[in-house]
Amino acid sequence: FGTPNAWIIACLVFLIGVTIRHYFNSIHARKGRPNWTWAVTVILFIAIAWLSSAPGFDGDVEQAEAVPLTRYEMRFAQAEGFEQAHEIVQGRCAMCHARAPAWDGLRWAPKGVLLETRADVARNARAIYLQAGVSHAMPPANITDIPQEDRALLTAWYRAGQ
Numbered sequence: 001f002g003t004p005n006a007w008i009i010a011c012l013v014f015l016i017g018v019t020i021r022h023y024f025n026s027i028h029a030r031k032g033r034p035n036w037t038w039a040v041t042v043i044l045f046i047a048i049a050w051l052s053s054a055p056g057f058d059g060d061v062e063q064a065e066a067v068p069l070t071r072y073e074m075r076f077a078q079a080e081g082f083e084q085a086h087e088i089v090q091g092r093c094a095m096c097h098a099r100a101p102a103w104d105g106l107r108w109a110p111k112g113v114l115l116e117t118r119a120d121v122a123r124n125a126r127a128i129y130l131q132a133g134v135s136h137a138m139p140p141a142n143i144t145d146i147p148q149e150d151r152a153l154l155t156a157w158y159r160a161g162q
Helices: 006-028 036-053 061-066 071-077 082-092 118-123 125-134 148-161
Strands: none
Touching: 006 036, 061 118, 071 118, 071 148, 082 118, 082 125, 082 148, 118 125, 125 148
16 A cells, blocks of 8 residues: 555455456366466565555656745745755755665665655655654664754654645
């Protein structure tokens, strides 16, 4: 459910159920063993695994910056403390949460959360607040060493935009 491809994945899971059910219905009706259904099931499963970790199709940074802000994004972009919050996110989060992450081993942004542009930061204000401000879950093991003062600034910015 955490991917833009969730609806496709749900459809493929349904089809896996169909192929497995067809196999067992054929056996119980004594109409042979349609072993081809297992190959189809494996192919569908591989497609699900790939889609669940595939990146979204968000274009490049220039395209993202050209899109006007929504009312929701504007609310947080105009909130007090946004400039500092944006700077913190750019310095501590954007290397992984980018359209082309700079962190070794990452091919796309974790969970598809992008934090490169002002709109990206404003769009993900609640997630930033919860993950970096309140729970300290991000970054994992505080790998970018976000000081408590920066976390407090992120929290204050989000609350100012509510």
